[in-house]
Amino acid sequence: MTLRFRSVFLVSVGILLLWFLYLERAILTPFILAAIFAYIFNPIVNFFSHKLKLPRALSVLIIYSAIILVVAMAGVAFSSRVVEESVELREEATAITKTARNEINALPDWVKPAINDTLESFENGTVISYPSVMSFLPTAFSRILSFIIFLFAAFYFLKEGRNMFDKLLNFVPNDYKVEVDILFRRINSVLGGYLRGQIFLVFLVSLVLFICLTVLGVKFALILAVFSGFAEIVPIIGPIVAASVAALAAYLGGASNFNLPPLQIALIVVAVYTIVRQLQDYLVNPYIMGRITKLHPLVILFAVIAGEHIAGIIGLILAVPIAGIIKIIFEFSLDKVNIKEKPRH
Numbered sequence: 198m199t200l201r202f203r204s205v206f207l208v209s210v211g212i213l214l215l216w217f218l219y220l221e222r223a224i225l226t227p228f229i230l231a232a233i234f235a236y237i238f239n240p241i242v243n244f245f246s247h248k249l250k251l252p253r254a255l256s257v258l259i260i261y262s263a264i265i266l267v268v269a270m271a272g273v274a275f276s277s278r279v280v281e282e283s284v285e286l287r288e289e290a291t292a293i294t295k296t297a298r299n300e301i302n303a304l305p306d307w308v309k310p311a312i313n314d315t316l317e318s319f320e321n322g323t324v325i326s327y328p329s330v331m332s333f334l335p336t337a338f339s340r341i342l343s344f345i346i347f348l349f350a351a352f353y354f355l356k357e358g359r360n361m362f363d364k365l366l367n368f369v370p371n372d373y374k375v376e377v378d379i380l381f382r383r384i385n386s387v388l389g390g391y392l393r394g395q396i397f398l399v400f401l402v403s404l405v406l407f408i409c410l411t412v413l414g415v416k417f418a419l420i421l422a423v424f425s426g427f428a429e430i431v432p433i434i435g436p437i438v439a440a441s442v443a444a445l446a447a448y449l450g451g452a453s454n455f456n457l458p459p460l461q462i463a464l465i466v467v468a469v470y471t472i473v474r475q476l477q478d479y480l481v482n483p484y485i486m487g488r489i490t491k492l493h494p495l496v497i498l499f500a501v502i503a504g505e506h507i508a509g510i511i512g513l514i515l516a517v518p519i520a521g522i523i524k525i526i527f528e529f530s531l532d533k534v535n536i537k538e539k540p541r542h
Contacts, residue, residue, distance in 0.1 A: 227343040229511055231350035235358055236389045237396055242355050257355045261348075275419060282417045380529050384522050391518040399426040402473065406443075409469045413462065414454030415447045425470070431513050432497050440470035492520055 218225065238260055245256035354361075362381065369377050403426030410418035421443045428435035448463035455462070492500070497517055504516025 226511055227347040228350050229515070231347050231354055233392055233514070234347070234351045235354035236385075236392050239355060239358065239389065240393075253356045254352075257352050260355075261352075278419050282420050286417055286420065376529075376533075380526065383525050383529070387521050387525060388518045391521065395430055398429050398477065402426045402429050402477065405473055406469070409473070410443070410466070412454065413447070413465065413469075415443070415462070415466065416450035417446055421446060432501055432517055433494065434498075434501060436470070436474055440467055440474075443470060492517065492524065496520060 241260060242253060242256045245251045245259065246253045251259075366374060366377065403422045406425050407418055407422035410421055415421065421439075425436075425439035425443060428439035431438075444463040444466045447466040448459045457465075497520070500516040500520040501513060504512030504514075504519070506512070508515070
């Protein structure tokens with residue numbers, strides 16, 4: 198097989214593989230999540246296997262056990278509060294719905310149908326009926342199956358990730374192996390650093406906001422803090438939505454620790470979110486996230502919107518690192534072209 202024919206063959210196989218993955222993208226979620234999990238915890242597995250000389254399979258099992266232990270401890274510590282806040286949130290939602298229905302009569306006639314439809318959808322979403330339970334069972338089974346697939350895939354990604362790449366590297370022509378390896382290491386650095394940085398930011402933001410909202414006495418402080426932490430995954434839009442939801446919750450629910458008007462409490466919450474965001478941008482991000490992706494905010498915004506449109510929540514999570522990877526590939530290719538175009542003296 199000549200080098201030219203081999204290159205055409207590999208490109209054709211790659212295009213067919215991408216086309217197949219696009220057609221079957223609905224089943225890729227557990228594998229993508231497993232790859233994200235592997236990127237996050239691969240340094241820990243490397244530490245156990247290289248420094249402590251433990252088998253990689255045993256290292257992965259230790260990580261699984263530690264995660265289960267942490268989740269169990271967190272469940273014991275916060276389960277009662279989550280249940281209490283969930284019940285209280287349900288009661289608040291019911292009260293708000295009743296108040297809204299009483300106020301509908303004061304609205305213009307052309308607005309009433311839309312408001313009524315919204316309220317009915319909201320109420321139907323909070324009511325559990327026999328048909329809804331029966332329709333939930335297949336979904337629950339599918340989620341359990343996806344979770345099992347995720348565990349197996351993550352185990353093998355962590356155990357044999359490097360070997361998988363080395364086997365793929367064997368298909369690359371010898372003249373390009375070094376360049377592909379360098380390009381992969383750059384991509385690996387960006388993707389791994391971004392994902393681990395995001396996990397740290399989710400935990401840090403959730404903790405800081407939980408403390409601040411608890412001190413203020415805002416209702417549903419734990420739920421709001423966790424939601425705000427995960428909203429950090431969606432750049433630009435996520436923090437704005439989280440701050441708006443928290444301010445609205447503070448305005449409607451008030452605060453038990455201070456005798457302040459609801460509007461002032463809401464403004465204080467907005468100020469807290471703004472301060473946390475500024476501290477994150479100027480003190481945390483430069484050191485934790487670094488200049489990992491080096492993308493313009495408009496590019497990030499476009500990537501987030503496009504990612505959500507193409508792949509939903511997975512697209513939201515991976516939009517920014519994928520945009521950073523595309524930028525790396527483009528710059529790497531441009532450097533190679535410039536080197537070839539330099540005149541020889």
